[in-house]
Amino acid sequence: MIVIKCPSCHEDRHEEELEYGGEADVVRPTPPDGASDETWTDYLFMRTNTKGVHYEQWCCRAGCGQWFKVARHTVSHEVAEVIRYEDRFAYQKEGGE
Template identity: 50%
Template structure:
């Protein structure tokens, strides 16, 4: 049972108030009629399934009925941030890796 911070309500709520809506940041191609069958198929059917950081869309169905995005670690289930549609995540797999390597080099420097 996740504890999810709704960025619209500005509160933590229990998971049962929400519905997961799959991967976030899937943009519908701007000009569908001039999108190739393959690209349209990718948009419709292909999703990431990462082990680790994932950006997901959630819906606060029993609360404010607003959509928002969640950055969640699919291994630990830790939620690192939630943010509104149209916003970009501040925590990404890349930013995490950069942070980890920065820490490693700091430790190296300390030695």
């Protein structure tokens, strides 16, 4: 059972109340007509599939409806960090991106 505290409404939400939105910070190529086929393929299909801490996006579907980002361990489901959608993970602030 995954329980995540929404950073917008500050309520604990069980995974049934949330919507998983895949990997966080996957950026659409811009300008779209200038991107190569390889760039589009990477954007549409290639994900990290991490065993360990994975950076993903979730929606507070049963609550406030806001999207937010979560650092979650894919084996233990331990939630290491929850941030608002427009914020950056701690590793990104440290220049690790």
